[in-house]
Amino acid sequence: MSGDGLETDQLVVDVFARNCSSRGILEHITGRWGTLALAALAEGPFRFNALRRKVDGVSEKMLAQTLQALERDGFVHREAEPTIPPKVEYSLTPRGAEVAAKLTALIEVVESAVPQVAEARARYDAAKAR
Amino acid sequence: MSGDGLETDQLVVDVFARNCSSRGILEHITGRWGTLALAALAEGPFRFNALRRKVDGVSEKMLAQTLQALERDGFVHREAEPTIPPKVEYSLTPRGAEVAAKLTALIEVVESAVPQVAEARARYDAAKAR
DNA sequence: CAGTATCCAAGACGATACTG
């Protein structure tokens, strides 16, 4: 624990500032798997492996890691039943639901834009090739 | 009209699917710098170095790379005046503005949640340490 | 000013094996 010249200011909020708390949080949410995990949980609670199947391509390690970060930040709730075999259910907290709602809105815009993006890319590549 | 079988790899749209077009697009947007660049441009047009100053901490390389990806996808417009010294202005396209709006909504939620996230982390860490 | 090119370190990521 060093308290040297670099002050890790606890309450910088503007995302555009470096060392800002909100950036770290935002990166958990907008990270490669964070977005997909939250969007999946927006459809309802999931058990670990069900979530893993839903979010196609994620490894055990990354899903566990992502879920832990989101749980620590208070966006995801983890409910473990101490049975054998273990049953663990993940769901959104109220705050997680708020975030997830914004994400699904974003995803919808993106999905509806897929064809236009394909066109835009073709134009860009054609122009660059010339 | 949507086919039931898995048709192709070309126009898979569901984000949860691997090899899906929307995932790649989404990752440009939600990437470490994509989100911040779009959010910054939501406040108005910016020249390269102004944007670099605004988005604190981004390197030349990453900003250029991010901006090119977003331009190629049709979210950002690049206007270059062939003067000396060169003047290049970046702005949002209409589709980029749509996306940026969703992003700023997300950022607002995150920023307003900063204090609660800090609490949640403290609780989580305390529970884990025990 | 607005980039491009190159190098290199850090860590993100995936596969696998193992535990409770």
Added chain:
DNA sequence: CAGTATCGTCTTGGATACTG
């Protein structure tokens, strides 16, 4: 089932130097 541990690869990303 729900993870953790470990290892090796491959990408990400920053610093620096250079061009038009």
